[in-house]
Amino acid sequence: MAKNDLILIDSIIEERVSENLPSNRKDEVFEFLSYEQVLKEYDLSADDIKSGSVDGRNDGGIDAIYILVNGHLISDVKNALLPKSNANLEVFFFTCKHRDVFKQDPVNSICTSLQELLDFSKENKNLDGQYNEDIFEKRNIFIATYKKIAIILERLSIKVIFASRGDVRHELGDNVEARAKQIETICKEYFSGCDAKFEFWGAEEILAAYRKKADYSLILNVKECLSHGKQMVVLASLSDYFKFITYEDKKMRKYLFDSNVRDFMGINAVNGDILDTLENRKNNEDFWWLNNGITILCSSAVAIGKSITIENVQIVNGLQTSECIYRYFVGDEHEQEDRVVLIKILPCDTIAIADDITRSTNNQTEVMSSSLRATDKIQEDIEDILKKEDMYYERRVNYYVNQGISTEKIYTPLYLARGYMAVVLKRPYNAVTLKQKFMRKQSSYEEIFSEDEDLRVWSIVAKIMRKTDDYMNLLRDDICGERFLRNVRYQVAFLTISRLFKTFTYSSNDIISFDIDRYTFDEVKKTWLDLQKVTNIDSRCATWRSKSVSLEITKSIADIEKIKNFVAIDTIQNKKKKGGKNGFTDEFLEEVKKNLPAQPWPKGVHLTVSRKMGISPQKATKAIGELMKRNIVKRQKNGQIIE
Structure with a gap:
């Protein structure tokens, strides 16, 4: 590790302490920085990163846990949009220490905890160790996700990350490395075919990831280009598009797809056909004949010869196609491809126009309303x-x-x-x-x-x-x-x-x-x-x-x-108190009455009462009905007082 790496990491931490990201404590800032940089390629939001923290009393030496399927964070299995096939499940366990060394105690602690937590035959209540409710919540998500996608699971990866401000290349002790190997073995014993890896992240590794910025100004090489005003329709070779959406190390630039409303749906019927088209060329058919193509929004696009410089790139439609092209090249290391993909490049002057295009180009197939x-x-x-x-x-x-x-x-x-x-x-x-x-x-x-x-x-x-x-x-x-x-x-x-x-x-x-x-x-x-x-x-x-x-x-x-x-605000109504069959007390109904405007009430008056009193709209409706039933207020229907 270069001598100045530690100084630079500490200066980043000091700056973030002043910004309260996520707090004003150096150890917590270092933890957040570590999660952020290790998971950088997944482009998680600050809320997503914070949601993985399990640090605190009874954490079993684990500071954070993240469960991802096909690169997307899972925080609620019931409502998660999981793929139909070819699922990749990745689980990250973190232990972070704001020290400039890698000691063995944290590795021992996480080793003991993982021996229990990864044993799915044991219920939470039967575990020997003491764990907090956040640990149990993450474990439950891991178990439920694993069971739900077990039949379609293509790859399970478990990564255990030990982050500190130390020097990975020169300061790791043999006993620490041996313990790390033991943890990898434990993971593989619980899951056959599991890709388990223990990684040490020091100041040098964290700083290298920190310097890797999202680049929204990219150059796309094309075969053909048709322009109309500022807008362009181009044909780019599959290999050139693959380079456009990946880093030099061939990992996908997921940040380019922030505005795409769908996650990758796995190898379903449509995506299976896309991959089949890529892998099995028939009768000299070109790829773009059979594919709807890609839509890119940007702030500007300038064509110089056969290269287009695109500023503020956002791929708003074509994630499924892009993922399939990515898998095609990464899977078998294909050589230069002469087949092409159709791409629309649309510079937008306003966010409103961009939103309209995003909404329209993503309405062809079913998308969750959220x-x-x-x-x-x-x-x-x-x-x-x-x-x-x-x-x-x-x-x-x-x-x-x-x-x-x-x-x-x-x-x-x-x-x-x-x-x-x-x-x-x-x-x-x-x-x-x-x-x-x-x-x-x-x-x-x-x-x-x-x-x-x-x-x-x-x-x-x-x-x-x-x-x-x-x-x-x-x-x-x-x-x-x-x-x-x-x-x-x-x-x-x-x-x-x-x-x-x-x-x-x-x-x-x-x-x-x-x-x-x-x-x-x-x-x-x-x-x-x-x-x-x-x-x-x-x-x-x-x-x-x-x-x-x-x-x-x-x-x-x-x-x-x-x-x-x-x-x-006492929404727990005691039916033993004096009140009607709905359990409303006289005091509560009087409070509802105070928050009602003069009659005749406008439509949606129950929502006004709901917001003012902090109760549900349903409870407000029932309370207003009870007031009318008791003749405390006049009866009313459809905005008209009933005499």
């Missing part, structure tokens, strides 16, 4: 409203990251959705467990990303959550890891804003008109101290995901701080 969320009007509107305040809403994965925008200015849809759930809908316990899959169900998606919501609320929510993160990073002590912070931040934000409003019945309009300068370090610190009075603060995260515990904590702090109207 895959097209990035082009929804509400997502575009949120991006526009945040940009006015120099905030960047990354509705497309890594869109602004790859432009070099500071991470402290970037907000992802999941980050804001969780903040909205905690602060506006007043359900911090749901915010903790909210995952990307909520966007796949229309009702859960619209509950958060509602066209009826005032767009101005999003910038306030973003500022509240970012301030909460920054302040809690300063307040948490050594027992509270970054994983713990991910769980507690939503309760802290919700309780702090409720105390500042002095009531739990604040509305979206109240948040919009809120002076964000009032949300200070001292206010968050006060909430943190209150939390420590009413509950045990430690690194166990499971309790913070519990609805009952969250409500119990909220009730206790409401009593301490004299915050009004706790009943408005």
Whole structure:
């Protein structure tokens, strides 16, 4: 390792500490940097990278676990879009130490843990070691994914990564390397045909990966070119296109496909035909005769002879074809190919035009609706409203990251959705467990990303959550890891804003008109101290995901701080209390009545009550019906009062 490599790595860490990426602690920043660089070719978002962390108490020496199928992260097996055949399953286990040496203790720990965790015959409750709930969650995902794709599994790869700031080439001890080989053997004993590898990543390896930047300005060599204005239709040889979409080491440039709404579907009927066309040429047929081709969006394209320089490349249609071409060349090391592929190159002046092209070119076959969320009007509107305040809403994965925008200015849809759930809908316990899959169900998606919501609320929510993160990073002590912070931040934000409003019945309009300068370090610190009075603060995260515990904590702090109207968020209705068969208390119904406008109510009034009180639209509808049934309000149907 060159002497200056360690200095450069430390300077990168210092810079990221100042940006809180992901926190202000060097060890956590180093962990995130290691995950990011090792998994760089998969082009994961910051949220995806953070989701793999299992670090904390009872982690068995494992800091992060990632499960990927055909290069795509699996966080929810039930809703994952898995291939129909030819599945490649990759599992990464990380242990990271912010030291300048590679010691044996971390290798021993992960060895002991993997001997248990990879034994699928044992249930979680029967394991000898002590593991936290995140370890169990990742293990369950691994087991479920493995079982689900076992019949079509083409390759299983397990990589164990030990990252430190040390020197891999000169400082690894024989005992450490021997233990690493033992871990590889253990993996292979549990899975026949498994490709198991233990890798050491030091300062030199991490720095080399860090310097490998995504290049969006590429040159495509072509055979023929037809232009119309700025747009071009070209024929490029298969081998030239293969070089265009791969690095020099022949790994695929996955970042070029960020805007493509489909994942690779495996070797299904269509892709099987594409590969068959590639591998078995018939009657001198050219490839482009039988294929729909590729669509590339860009900011500009300039043709010079038989080469086209393309700026800001995004391949929005043709992922299946590209993956098949990639497999064709990588699989058998084919020589120069004279067959060609059809490519449309479309420079776009505006994001709106690019979205229209993406949506249109991806409507020919079935696509999960969630895959097209990035082009929804509400997502575009949120991006526009945040940009006015120099905030960047990354509705497309890594869109602004790859432009070099500071991470402290970037907000992802999941980050804001969780903040909205905690602060506006007043359900911090749901915010903790909210995952990307909520966007796949229309009702859960619209509950958060509602066209009826005032767009101005999003910038306030973003500022509240970012301030909460920054302040809690300063307040948490050594027992509270970054994983713990991910769980507690939503309760802290919700309780702090409720105390500042002095009531739990604040509305979206109240948040919009809120002076964000009032949300200070001292206010968050006060909430943190209150939390420590009413509950045990430690690194166990499971309790913070519990609805009952969250409500119990909220009730206790409401009593301490004299915050009004706790009943408005107490959605656990006790049927033993005085109330109707729906279990609604008189106090709860009175709160619903207060949040209703004057009659006749407009259509969708239940959604207004839902947002104001932080209850589900269904509960709001039933409560309004109960009010009419008890004659507390006038009966109404279709916007008309019934006398």
